[in-house]
Amino acid sequence: MCKDGQKPAEAFSRNAGTSPSGSSVAEDLVRAFLSGSVQAAARIITVAENRDPAFFDLMKLIYPHTGKAYVVGITGASGTGKSTLTDAFAALLRERNFTVGIIAVDPSSPFAGGALLGDRIRMQRLSLDPGVFIRSTATRGHLGGLARTTNSIVKILDAFGKDFVIVETVGAGQDEVDIAGTADTTLLVLAPGLGDAIQNMKAGIMEIADIYVINMADREGVDRLFSQVKMRADQDFDLRKNAWKAPILLTAAIHNEGIVELVDAVESHRRFLMKNGRMQKLRREKTKSEILHLLKEEITEHMLDHFLGEGQFDELIDKVASRRKDPYTGVREIVRTILPGHA
Amino acid sequence: MCKDGQKPAEAFSRNAGTSPSGSSVAEDLVRAFLSGSVQAAARIITVAENRDPAFFDLMKLIYPHTGKAYVVGITGASGTGKSTLTDAFAALLRERNFTVGIIAVDPSSPFAGGALLGDRIRMQRLSLDPGVFIRSTATRGHLGGLARTTNSIVKILDAFGKDFVIVETVGAGQDEVDIAGTADTTLLVLAPGLGDAIQNMKAGIMEIADIYVINMADREGVDRLFSQVKMRADQDFDLRKNAWKAPILLTAAIHNEGIVELVDAVESHRRFLMKNGRMQKLRREKTKSEILHLLKEEITEHMLDHFLGEGQFDELIDKVASRRKDPYTGVREIVRTILPGHA
Numbered sequence: 001m002c003k004d005g006q007k008p009a010e011a012f013s014r015n016a017g018t019s020p021s022g023s024s025v026a027e028d029l030v031r032a033f034l035s036g037s038v039q040a041a042a043r044i045i046t047v048a049e050n051r052d053p054a055f056f057d058l059m060k061l062i063y064p065h066t067g068k069a070y071v072v073g074i075t076g077a078s079g080t081g082k083s084t085l086t087d088a089f090a091a092l093l094r095e096r097n098f099t100v101g102i103i104a105v106d107p108s109s110p111f112a113g114g115a116l117l118g119d120r121i122r123m124q125r126l127s128l129d130p131g132v133f134i135r136s137t138a139t140r141g142h143l144g145g146l147a148r149t150t151n152s153i154v155k156i157l158d159a160f161g162k163d164f165v166i167v168e169t170v171g172a173g174q175d176e177v178d179i180a181g182t183a184d185t186t187l188l189v190l191a192p193g194l195g196d197a198i199q200n201m202k203a204g205i206m207e208i209a210d211i212y213v214i215n216m217a218d219r220e221g222v223d224r225l226f227s228q229v230k231m232r233a234d235q236d237f238d239l240r241k242n243a244w245k246a247p248i249l250l251t252a253a254i255h256n257e258g259i260v261e262l263v264d265a266v267e268s269h270r271r272f273l274m275k276n277g278r279m280q281k282l283r284r285e286k287t288k289s290e291i292l293h294l295l296k297e298e299i300t301e302h303m304l305d306h307f308l309g310e311g312q313f314d315e316l317i318d319k320v321a322s323r324r325k326d327p328y329t330g331v332r333e334i335v336r337t338i339l340p341g342h343a
Numbered sequence: 344m345c346k347d348g349q350k351p352a353e354a355f356s357r358n359a360g361t362s363p364s365g366s367s368v369a370e371d372l373v374r375a376f377l378s379g380s381v382q383a384a385a386r387i388i389t390v391a392e393n394r395d396p397a398f399f400d401l402m403k404l405i406y407p408h409t410g411k412a413y414v415v416g417i418t419g420a421s422g423t424g425k426s427t428l429t430d431a432f433a434a435l436l437r438e439r440n441f442t443v444g445i446i447a448v449d450p451s452s453p454f455a456g457g458a459l460l461g462d463r464i465r466m467q468r469l470s471l472d473p474g475v476f477i478r479s480t481a482t483r484g485h486l487g488g489l490a491r492t493t494n495s496i497v498k499i500l501d502a503f504g505k506d507f508v509i510v511e512t513v514g515a516g517q518d519e520v521d522i523a524g525t526a527d528t529t530l531l532v533l534a535p536g537l538g539d540a541i542q543n544m545k546a547g548i549m550e551i552a553d554i555y556v557i558n559m560a561d562r563e564g565v566d567r568l569f570s571q572v573k574m575r576a577d578q579d580f581d582l583r584k585n586a587w588k589a590p591i592l593l594t595a596a597i598h599n600e601g602i603v604e605l606v607d608a609v610e611s612h613r614r615f616l617m618k619n620g621r622m623q624k625l626r627r628e629k630t631k632s633e634i635l636h637l638l639k640e641e642i643t644e645h646m647l648d649h650f651l652g653e654g655q656f657d658e659l660i661d662k663v664a665s666r667r668k669d670p671y672t673g674v675r676e677i678v679r680t681i682l683p684g685h686a
Contacts, residue, residue, distance in 0.1 A: 327634050
């Protein structure tokens with residue numbers, strides 16, 4: 001499927017042969033995965049990240065085992081202590097005997113600073129626990145983007161049997177909004193002392209929050225931030241007439257404070273979604289958007305296979321580059337050729 | 344074309360009638376634009392941002408007038424003084440009698456802080472100059488994204504006759520990398536005192552720089568940052584065996600220091616591109632990627648028109664949501680229906 005990620009020697013490519021047992025390599029890999037092999041899970045995630053040719057075939061086998069995990073998104077600016085919060089949140093879930101998958105989506109901004117390495121070292125405490133699977137990812141496919149990859153990894157960890165999948169994203173750009181679309185409950189993490197952050201909050205970011213978390217609540221400025229968030233959350237609630245009013249929680253994750261209340265709030269939101277078929281509606285929406293994304297990818301891929309390197313396409317590029325034709329007319333002509341019924 | 348942005352009463356929609364003179368509303372608008380109407384330019388940019396149905400028709404008329412402007416991208420983290428630098432850079436170009444368009448792409452991060460309002464007020468000094476056209480944008484279409492919109496605005500300001508179009512982006516995520524694809528010369532702005540920023544720089548961000556600018560060079564820490572950038576730039580140069588070695592310039596934009604050298608460096612890069620057909624190659628690559636993007640959008644749009652709300656599509660969503668079918672098989676089946684020749 002994916003030209004960039006295609007490795008000719010890939011052991012489980014679409015056309016790979018069968019193993020001695022008569023089943024395909026993909027089937028064997030998924031069997032190992034479903035019986036709990038961490039190595040198989042890691043390998044399948046790599047296939048998803050690289051959009052290896054085996055991706056569709058593997059996901060086809062995995063998909064029937066999905067839909068059981070509860071997905072929590074944790075997002076917010078760098079410096080708000082998201083990783084410490086994720087850590088504490090996951091640790092409490094483990095105490096309650098839930099298994100946990102953590103996907104740490106790396107910051108796309110190289111300027112974000114922060115203690116990435118430190119985070120990873122700290123997280124190793126959790127990663128010694130076989131009930132926790134941690135994966136960092138920052139891969140953008142040439143078609144899908146970060147949100148698509150993350151969404152696939154969520155599915156993989158879901159099928160792997162994790163009760164909770166936590167998606168931690170750094171920053172608050174479009175990626176985070178898209179990734180939030182993957183979560184059942186999204187936490188927006190804020191912290192005092194980061195400037196007049198709230199005043200710069202745009203529509204589209206505040207909206208993704210099911211729960212606001214003011215972390216580092218032992219620091220100065222927490223009252224002011226709380227009233228800013230509250231005012232904004234109230235406005236948002238009035239404006240959108242939601243049935244769910246996002247609560248504002250105070251935590252000091254580094255001292256493990258407020259984490260029980262946070263887990264309770266997530267549980268409240270889950271119960272809210274379970275009522276009146278909201279969860280079903282939410283998941284149907286997600287399914288719809290996922291299918292549309294896959295459709296775009298597949299059609300684009302077929303289109304590229306068909307056009308790239310073809311004389312017709314190169315000729316169009318030349319004409320457009322030399323301004324003998326405008327790209328808008330050119331594209332409409334191509335669409336008429338491919339989709340005669342629809343253009 | 345664009346469902347979200349469609350306004351039924353829009354005066355220049357695709358099916359709008361003709362004006363009393365017999366020409367279409369789009370033609371009249373473009374005529375006003377080409378004769379220098381700032382109002383018409385602003386209106387066309389709004390069409391591009393909203394992906395109004397008139398977008399293709401307007402761009403078709405505008406496209407033949409593009410290809411003359413030189414496009415400079417200015418990117419970097421917030422706090423590096425990019426806007427001040429843009430301001431000083433544009434002012435010097437104006438002194439040399441070049442006309443300038445400035446596109447300030449708003450930070451997608453609401454947490455970015457910074458002095459956005461201050462910037463805008465400061466920029467008003469430039470905006471009193473009829474030789475300068477300034478536009479802030481932050482619009483993401485439902486299909487195209489920020490880079491697509493920005494690319495269209497670049498074209499519009501190019502056709503509007505600006506000698507230079509400066510695209511200023513805040514942050515350094517994928518958007519910035521994509522937007523850099525629009526520029527002929529990209530400046531990556533850094534500043535001392537922002538932490539060990541450089542150490543976190545990932546592949547993909549450093550690579551977009553044609554010129555490194557260490558701004559606020561009157562501050563402490565400039566020597567250390569300079570050697571970090573130099574080491575990284577040297578590695579990058581050795582690794583990629585580029586013909587162009589990105590220089591590292593020191594500026595203090597707020598005191599107008601180093602700006603002449605910066606304009607000279609941009610001119611050197613332009614001359615470099617002019618040699619051996621590099622510019623032609625670069626612009627052909629850009630044209631190709633633009634056509635592919637437009638193709639994806641158009642095909643997706645037709646697909647949506649065709650499928651959304653149709654029984655077949657809703658049925659698929661239900662089956663996938665209830666795990667009676669996996670989305671991968673479902674999507675392949677649809678693709679086979681739409682593109683029987685290619686699947």
